[in-house]
Every structure is written in structure tokens, then in C-alpha cells.
Amino acid sequence: MNEATERAVRSLLATASDGGPERVEFEAPARRRRVLVPVLAALAAALAAVITMTSTTGSALAVVTAAAERTAGDSFRVTGSSVSPEKSMTSTGYFDPAARTGRTVVEGTGRETRFIGDQVYQYDGVRWTVEPRVDDPPVFKLAYMDPQAALAQLQAASQVKEEGAAPGDGWTGTRYSFEIDLPDLKGDRHVTGIVDIDEQGRVRHMEMQVGDSRNVADYFDFGAREEVAAPPDAQPAPDGKRSTRP
Amino acid sequence: MAHDFSAFVRRRGAHHLRTAVLLTGDWHAAEDLLQSCLVKLYKAWPRLDTATDPDAYLRRTLVNTHRSWWRVSWRRETPSDAMPDPPARPEDPALALAVRQALEILPPRQRLALVLRYFEDLPETQVAELMGCSVGSVKTHTHRGVRRLREVLGAELIPDDDEVEARR
Numbered sequence: 001m002n003e004a005t006e007r008a009v010r011s012l013l014a015t016a017s018d019g020g021p022e023r024v025e026f027e028a029p030a031r032r033r034r035v036l037v038p039v040l041a042a043l044a045a046a047l048a049a050v051i052t053m054t055s056t057t058g059s060a061l062a063v064v065t066a067a068a069e070r071t072a073g074d075s076f077r078v079t080g081s082s083v084s085p086e087k088s089m090t091s092t093g094y095f096d097p098a099a100r101t102g103r104t105v106v107e108g109t110g111r112e113t114r115f116i117g118d119q120v121y122q123y124d125g126v127r128w129t130v131e132p133r134v135d136d137p138p139v140f141k142l143a144y145m146d147p148q149a150a151l152a153q154l155q156a157a158s159q160v161k162e163e164g165a166a167p168g169d170g171w172t173g174t175r176y177s178f179e180i181d182l183p184d185l186k187g188d189r190h191v192t193g194i195v196d197i198d199e200q201g202r203v204r205h206m207e208m209q210v211g212d213s214r215n216v217a218d219y220f221d222f223g224a225r226e227e228v229a230a231p232p233d234a235q236p237a238p239d240g241k242r243s244t245r246p
Numbered sequence: 247m248a249h250d251f252s253a254f255v256r257r258r259g260a261h262h263l264r265t266a267v268l269l270t271g272d273w274h275a276a277e278d279l280l281q282s283c284l285v286k287l288y289k290a291w292p293r294l295d296t297a298t299d300p301d302a303y304l305r306r307t308l309v310n311t312h313r314s315w316w317r318v319s320w321r322r323e324t325p326s327d328a329m330p331d332p333p334a335r336p337e338d339p340a341l342a343l344a345v346r347q348a349l350e351i352l353p354p355r356q357r358l359a360l361v362l363r364y365f366e367d368l369p370e371t372q373v374a375e376l377m378g379c380s381v382g383s384v385k386t387h388t389h390r391g392v393r394r395l396r397e398v399l400g401a402e403l404i405p406d407d408d409e410v411e412a413r414r
Contacts, residue, residue, distance in 0.1 A: 001388070001389065001392060004405050005392060005404060005405055005406075006364065008403060008404045008405060009360065009364045009392055009395070009404060010364045010365070010367075012341075012345045012395075012399070012403060012404070013268060013345070013360070013361065013364055013365040014365070015338060015341055015342050015345060016267070016268060016341075016342050016345035016346045016349065017264035017265070017267050017268050017342075017365065018264075018342055019273075019339065019342060020260060020263050020264055020267060020273065020276075021260060021263070024255055024256070024259025024260050024262075024263055024280070084272070084274060087271065087272050087274075087275075124353055124354060124355075125353065126353060213274070237313075
């Protein structure tokens with residue numbers, strides 16, 4: 001590449017990254033609880049919470065947490081979307097928590113991810129790579145599009161209120177509103193949301209809103225069975241043997 | 247230790263945030279990525295000896311963490327709170343956005359190679375080491391990445407090598 005082209009690329013990259021804050025401040029993380037605990041632990045905690053709460057009250061909170069636990073205990077399909085002023089994304093997926101398999105496809109990108117046990121297979125539109133699954137979600141991220149993690153987050157919900165009927169496509173249920181304060185490095189972030197629970201006590205629809213960004217997930221085809229196979233030609237990700245934790 | 251770390255972040259945080267936005271494509275995700283990496287650096291800070299360059303350490307962490315996020319990108323696309331200090335408008339916000347969107351179209355390794363080579367200004371050997379590939383692969387990724395950027399953004403912004411040579 002000649003000098004003029006290099007100079008143009010450098011200039012464009014500088015422009016593309018222009019406009020950020022002039023200085024970044026960092027507040028040292030205090031000892032804090034994890035925002036997201038591993039799925040099984042989260043489910044166990046949710047179950048414990050459900051047992052405790054349902055024994056004392058039939059509150060809306062108990063209904064919601066029980067639905068989250070029930071939904072995450074069976075296989076399902078899910079569509080998700082994330083919309084912010086800067087970016088929109090839609091994905092479809094299938095998860096079987098018992099088999100520890102899953103598959104998601106991000107629409108319009110050709111990207112696909114397959115979860116099989118402790119392995120993650122990733123297709124970038126050209127080739128498959130594989131590496132050990134990393135279960136170290138960033139603490140600042142909020143409502144994960146991970147349907148299991150999103151469900152687990154409902155256990156932290158507060159201000160849960162019944163909002164009325166929530167008829168869906170082929171199901172009827174009840175809508176609940178909720179709020180979650182998720183710990184963050186800069187203090188708690190306030191999430192508001194709604195969750196629709198069908199008459200079988202399963203989460204069908206969930207929305208979470210933070211500022212001008214919104215996540216939506218729709219759960220369906222409960223009990224579906226889908227084979228998620230490892231791609232035969234997946235290559236170890238470059239330097240995938242290295243931990244993502246330095 | 248906390249003082250040193252904070253000073254480092256104040257001095258170099260903005261630069262690494264710019265790297266992050268080139269990797270992620272938007273400021274919300276960039277801030278999340280950087281802060282996630284800063285937490286990791288903060289935890290490692292007491293173990294870093296004087297020979298360890300915190301910039302290099304943080305850069306490697308950004309690359310690795312972004313790669314792991316991208317692998318499960320459908321999980322990582324999340325609502326993000328507004329930044330406490332709204333970004334200043336770049337001189338040409340439309341161009342800045344167009345370039346970030348063009349970068350997003352690139353395969354991740356092409357994008358990474360371009361960012362490390364032409365924004366971080368690292369030598370090819372160091373880019374290769376960070377990407378876990380050969381120098382030849384870095385050359386290939388950057389060449390293809392530039393070619394794709396030119397297709398998307400136009401030859402007015404990124405002159406074609408052959409045309410430049412022909413004009414000489």
C-alpha cells in the first residue's frame with residue numbers, strides 16, 4: 001500500500017474515533033456482587049427466592065421470578081432485538097439448557113454462534129472457529145440478550161406490578177412491569193421493563209429499557225428439539241488457547 | 247496504587263476509548279468494552295512489574311475481550327445507559343459515522359488489523375503477535391480491509407494505489 005493510501009486510512013480512522021470525551025475517569029470497583037452469576041447458580045438462586053417468596057406471599061414478584069425459573073428450565077426458541085440510536089440488531093436463537101446447547105444467528109450479518117457444552121463455535125461469514133466458552137460477562141452490560149441470563153436477571157426485579165391482560169399470538173397471559181437497579185461501576189443503573197407471562201407460567205415476551213436503548217425478547221416453541229452440531233471444519237481460534245483474562 | 251492507576255486512566259483512557267470505538271462501532275459499546283478492560287487491568291495492576299507497559303497490556307486486553315464479546319455478540323448487544331459526558335461532535339460527524347459503519351462491515355480480523363496497524367500505529371510484527379497470526383496474514387488482512395473500505399467509502403476518500411501510481 002502506498003503512502004497516500006495509508007495516510008488516507010489513518011486520517012479516516014482518526015475521524016471515525018473523534019468525538020469521544022477528552023478524558024476518561026475510572027472509579028475503582030468496590031467489592032460488589034456480580035451482576036450476572038453463572039446460569040446454574042442464578043437459577044438455583046432464583047429457585048430459592050421463589051421458594052421463599054411463594055411460601056409467604058403470592059406477590060407479582062413471586063410470579064415473575066417463578067416464570068423466569070420455569071422458562072429457563074426447558075428448551076425454547078427466541079427472537080431478540082436491540083435498538084439504540086446508534087445501532088439495531090436482530091437475532092434468532094434456540095436454547096436447550098439441559099443439553100447445554102444453543103444456536104443464534106444475527107440477521108443480516110451471516111454470523112452464527114453455536115454453544116455446545118463448554119465450547120463456542122463462531123462463524124464470521126467465512127470460516128468456523130472454536131474456543132472454550134468464556135463465562136465472564138462484563139459487569140457494566142445490562143440486559144443481556146442471552147435469554148437465560150436475561151431471565152435470571154428478573155430475580156433482581158423490584159417494583160413488580162401487574163399491568164393487566166397480555167394476549168399474544170396463540171397465548172394469553174398477564175403483563176407485569178418491573179424495575180431493576182443493576183450495580184455498575186458508576187453506580188446503579190436503572191432498568192425498566194415489562195414481562196408477559198402466559199397461563200402456563202412461562203415468560204413469553206420481555207422488554208428492558210435503559211435510557212434511549214431497548215432490548216426485546218420473545219420466547220416461543222417451548223420444548224422444541226433441535227440438534228446443534230459442532231461444525232466439522234472448525235479451527236481453533238487464533239490464540240484461542242489464551243485466556244481472555246490476561 | 248489506586249493513584250497511579252487513576253493517573254494512567256486519565257492520561258491514556260481517551261486514546262484507548264477511541265481504539266474501542268473503532269473495534270465496536272459505537273460509543274456505548276466502546277465505553278462498556280473499555281471499562282470492562284480497565285477492571286481487568288485494575289485487578290492486574292499490583293502484579294505488573296515496571297517492565298510491563300500498561301498501554302500494551304490494556305491493548306491486548308481490549309483485543310481479547312472484544313473478540314470474546316464478538317463471539318457471543320448476540321448476547322452482548324444490550325441497552326446501554328447514556329454516557330455521563332455526551333461525546334463532543336466530531337468535525338465531520340457524518341463521515342465519522344460512515345467510517346465506523348464501514349468498519350463494521352469488515353470481517354473482524356480485517357477490522358482489527360486496520361485498527362492496530364493504522365490507528366494504534368503498531369508495526370506489523372506486533373499486530374501479528376496480537377492477532378496470533380503471521381506477518382503475511384496481517385498484510386493480507388490490511389490489504390483486503392483497505393480494499394473493502396474503498397469499495398464502501400469510495401475512492402475519493404481512499405485513493406486507489408494503482409491510480410496514485412499512474413498519476414505519478
